[in-house]
Amino acid sequence: MSLRVALAGNPNVGKTSLFNALTGARQRVGNYAGVTVDVREGPLRAELLPRGAPAITVVDLPGVYSLSPTSEDEAAAYRCLTGASGPPPDLVVVILDAANLGRNLYLVTQLLEQGAPLVLALNMVDVAKEAGLVIEPEALARALGLPVIATIAREGTGLAALVEAIVGAASAPLGATAAALRGRLLAPASAIEGLPAGSDAPSASSSTLAAIPELVAVVDDPARVRWLLAARASGAEELTDASPAEAAALARVRVDLADATSCSLAIRRYHEIDGILEAIGYAARDAAPAMDLSARIDRLVTHRVAGLLVFVAVMALLFNTIFTWAGPLMDAIEAAMSWLSGQVSTALGPGLLTDLITEGVIAGVGNVLVFIPQIALLFLFIGLLEDTGYMARAAFLIDRLMSRVGLHGRAFVPLLSGYACAIPAILGTRTISSYRDRLVTILMIPFMSCSARLPIYVLVIGALFPGERRVGPFSLGGLVLLAMYALSTLSALAVGAIYKRTLLRSPTPPLVLELPPYRLPRVRNTLLQVRDRTMDFVKGAGTVILAMTVILWALLSFPRPPADAPPQRSPIEYSVGGRVGVALEPALAPMGQDFRVGVAILGSFAAREVMVSTLGLVYGIEGSDDDDSSLRAAMRAARDPDTGERRHTPLKGLALMVFFVYACQCMSTLAVVRRETGGWRWPAFMFVTMTALAYVMAVLVYQGGRALGFE
Amino acid sequence: MRAPSKALQTLDTLALGARARVVAVRGVGGLRLRLHEMGFVPGAAIRMVKRAPFGDPLELQLRGGHVSLRRAEARRIEVDLLSGTGGTRS
Numbered sequence: 001m002s003l004r005v006a007l008a009g010n011p012n013v014g015k016t017s018l019f020n021a022l023t024g025a026r027q028r029v030g031n032y033a034g035v036t037v038d039v040r041e042g043p044l045r046a047e048l049l050p051r052g053a054p055a056i057t058v059v060d061l062p063g064v065y066s067l068s069p070t071s072e073d074e075a076a077a078y079r080c081l082t083g084a085s086g087p088p089p090d091l092v093v094v095i096l097d098a099a100n101l102g103r104n105l106y107l108v109t110q111l112l113e114q115g116a117p118l119v120l121a122l123n124m125v126d127v128a129k130e131a132g133l134v135i136e137p138e139a140l141a142r143a144l145g146l147p148v149i150a151t152i153a154r155e156g157t158g159l160a161a162l163v164e165a166i167v168g169a170a171s172a173p174l175g176a177t178a179a180a181l182r183g184r185l186l187a188p189a190s191a192i193e194g195l196p197a198g199s200d201a202p203s204a205s206s207s208t209l210a211a212i213p214e215l216v217a218v219v220d221d222p223a224r225v226r227w228l229l230a231a232r233a234s235g236a237e238e239l240t241d242a243s244p245a246e247a248a249a250l251a252r253v254r255v256d257l258a259d260a261t262s263c264s265l266a267i268r269r270y271h272e273i274d275g276i277l278e279a280i281g282y283a284a285r286d287a288a289p290a291m292d293l294s295a296r297i298d299r300l301v302t303h304r305v306a307g308l309l310v311f312v313a314v315m316a317l318l319f320n321t322i323f324t325w326a327g328p329l330m331d332a333i334e335a336a337m338s339w340l341s342g343q344v345s346t347a348l349g350p351g352l353l354t355d356l357i358t359e360g361v362i363a364g365v366g367n368v369l370v371f372i373p374q375i376a377l378l379f380l381f382i383g384l385l386e387d388t389g390y391m392a393r394a395a396f397l398i399d400r401l402m403s404r405v406g407l408h409g410r411a412f413v414p415l416l417s418g419y420a421c422a423i424p425a426i427l428g429t430r431t432i433s434s435y436r437d438r439l440v441t442i443l444m445i446p447f448m449s450c451s452a453r454l455p456i457y458v459l460v461i462g463a464l465f466p467g468e469r470r471v472g473p474f475s476l477g478g479l480v481l482l483a484m485y486a487l488s489t490l491s492a493l494a495v496g497a498i499y500k501r502t503l504l505r506s507p508t509p510p511l512v513l514e515l516p517p518y519r520l521p522r523v524r525n526t527l528l529q530v531r532d533r534t535m536d537f538v539k540g541a542g543t544v545i546l547a548m549t550v551i552l553w554a555l556l557s558f559p560r561p562p563a564d565a566p567p568q569r570s571p572i573e574y575s576v577g578g579r580v581g582v583a584l585e586p587a588l589a590p591m592g593q594d595f596r597v598g599v600a601i602l603g604s605f606a607a608r609e610v611m612v613s614t615l616g617l618v619y620g621i622e623g624s625d626d627d628d629s630s631l632r633a634a635m636r637a638a639r640d641p642d643t644g645e646r647r648h649t650p651l652k653g654l655a656l657m658v659f660f661v662y663a664c665q666c667m668s669t670l671a672v673v674r675r676e677t678g679g680w681r682w683p684a685f686m687f688v689t690m691t692a693l694a695y696v697m698a699v700l701v702y703q704g705g706r707a708l709g710f711e
Numbered sequence: 712m713r714a715p716s717k718a719l720q721t722l723d724t725l726a727l728g729a730r731a732r733v734v735a736v737r738g739v740g741g742l743r744l745r746l747h748e749m750g751f752v753p754g755a756a757i758r759m760v761k762r763a764p765f766g767d768p769l770e771l772q773l774r775g776g777h778v779s780l781r782r783a784e785a786r787r788i789e790v791d792l793l794s795g796t797g798g799t800r801s
Binding site: 065066068070097099100101102103106230233234235236259262263266267270294295298302303304305307308392396397399400401403507510511512513514515516517 | 736739740741742743744745746747748749750752753755760761762763764765766767768770773774775776777778779780781784
């Protein structure tokens with residue numbers, strides 16, 4: 001026999017610390033059907049297990065304030081608790097912040113209604129005591145009729161007593177006090193008492209009220225009735241796993257009555273909580289003593305001027321970390337891969353197999369590994385910011401601007417990261433709790449001008465917008481570059497606002513954001529999360545990226561050129577990809593491009609910056625990545641042999657850059673979107689819409705420019 | 712200014728530092744329930760702590776902790792100003 005123990009608790013109460021202390025490093029992301037939120041689980045560390053006790057598996061539920069399904073997190077927690085996805089827990093440990101007991105007990109009342117055996121871990125007793133809030137765990141245990149263990153999860157204090165209480169409580173029936181409390185909580189609710197005072201009185205004809213008893217008759221479990229009613233009140237029925245019969249009965253309940261009933265139950269729970277707090281002498285003072293130090297820090301950090309400066313500094317540091325400081329690590333990975341390619345080439349000699357291994361497999365592995373520095377650094381940063389409590393402040397500061405687009409303040413960091421690379425940025429959207437808003441953010445991110453577009457801008461500007469041309473004090477090339485970034489930012493915001501109002505319409509999510517006390521970050525917790533995220537990327541998206549690299553290599557290598565091919569033609573022109581590029585030339589002409597650029601665009605699907613080297617191949621220039629001067633010269637000099645016109649003009653270059661602002665020329669982005677949205681539907685949508693938009697915009701630029709007399 | 716003890720107003724109009732008690736919560740689309748569950752229930756004591764740099768959102772003290780609401784959300788909460796703690800924003 002073994003025990004499954006779920007850890008539940010509000011966000012920011014030390015739940016992850018407790019989980020790590022209980023399981024050590026032998027944890028993994030659990031596999032739960034239909035749950036997109038990470039639910040980690042792991043066996044209890046052997047040295048914590050009392051002699052003769054059954055093995056214990058600990059499941060770390062998402063941090064939630066309530067079980068009512070208002071977002072994916074709550075829905076996931078409920079599904080894990082009720083066994084709708086995977087085996088249900090035998091017992092639930094609720095971690096409570098001793099300094100904020102009132103709101104933390106709300107989740108306890110809901111879990112008590114669910115009926116699973118409960119053990120309470122009263123955490124951060126030390127913080128509460130420092131703040132002058134003395135809580136006797138025994139008094140709380142008596143008032144609730146549930147086992148209460150004082151813990152300091154960060155220091156691992158109280159773990160043995162907690163495990164002992166878990167083993168004891170798993171088999172014991174609910175005590176009389178707790179059973180009586182549960183009975184009071186589950187007493188039938190009247191819808192009327194929850195209606196806001198002075199609101200339009202409910203036309204409480206018996207037929208509308210009867211819908212709730214109908215639901216009760218179908219569902220049978222009162223806790224589940226409440227859960228369904230809360231979903232109905234929140235318009236979140238899609239987050240429930242309601243059976244067809246339940247869904248039909250639920251749909252007959254008027255939304256305002258579901259809301260009124262749910263609110264009256266919330267009031268009842270807080271009424272019971274206030275009684276308990278009074279019984280244990282928990283000072284019902286409205287000061288927040290644990291926040292004293294935090295309030296002093298916030299005088300600076302959320303100050304209307306200084307706070308914004310701190311915000312800009314933190315975000316600049318975050319951005320610099322992934323944009324610049326990840327660079328040497330990425331270079332090292334690329335150098336290692338090319339060294340490996342060189343070794344393989346030397347060992348095997350030239351040939352098809354060598355090409356397959358070096359340009360397909362090794363390049364593919366490199367395409368996966370090269371993202372790891374940025375992903376790890378971004379999640380290290382996000383983890384530390386979350387852990388210290390700053391992330392909530394950042395959302396607080398920037399929410400006013402983000403809500404213009406209809407998004408939560410939490411969408412800011414992923415969008416900013418998009419300027420460095422869409423891959424870590426898309427992985428970073430997991431902090432956004434609403435699925436639709438997360439999807440909107442994911443669809444916005446590839447429009448942010450990532451660092452892989454920079455080599456293309458640099459090539460085209462360097463070749464076609466010479467540095468000596470100036471507009472006032474600015475160089476023309478610099479202004480063009482700035483314009484590309486401005487275009488990408490405005491386009492991302494516009495696309496987000498449009499999707500938010502049409503395809504993925506949903507109200508701007510309520511802020512209702514907790515500003516937790518500042519704490520020192522737990523580096524170990526963060527590093528474990530960094531490891532999880534990175535492994536998740538390698539396993540979930542890496543294989544797709546590897547496969548696509550090999551396929552793309554094959555498309556650009558086969559068929560081989562015939563033996564009598566004229567030397568001035570590049571071998572790539574004979575490949576499938578090259579032929580497609582040639583076939584696409586009539587379509588490329590309206591945007592001012594020829595088949596050479598077409599082939600380079602196809603090649604850049606591996607990663608945008610590959611466009612530069614593919615174009616180099618087409619022009620027969622084996623340039624190094626760092627020096628594209630010979631390619632620039634070739635582009636400047638290239639003329640159409642028939643007409644004598646220049647193949648590349650500033651206007652054509654501008655159209656090409658605009659194309660790359662919009663085009664989703666990045667298979668890794670698509671692989672990650674598939675991983676994060678659970679299918680090919682959204683990546684396909686993203687690719688088609690972005691490519692179409694890119695084409696239209698590039699054609700508009702070229703044709704518009706020509707109409708205005710530019711060439 | 713109205714007499715503080717009788718003044719019913721919405722939460723978004725509280726002056727910085729002012730304390731008030733929740734009288735009723737309105738709101739649609741699950742917002743009312745979410746506010747209730749976070750502890751904004753009738754009778755709960757609240758203190759206005761801060762406004763964000765652009766005037767929105769608001770930082771409030773509620774039970775043991777600090778929470779942030781947008782002004783549009785705070786407008787859904789009717790409060791009874793506790794006397795001697797500041798008053799209405801002009």
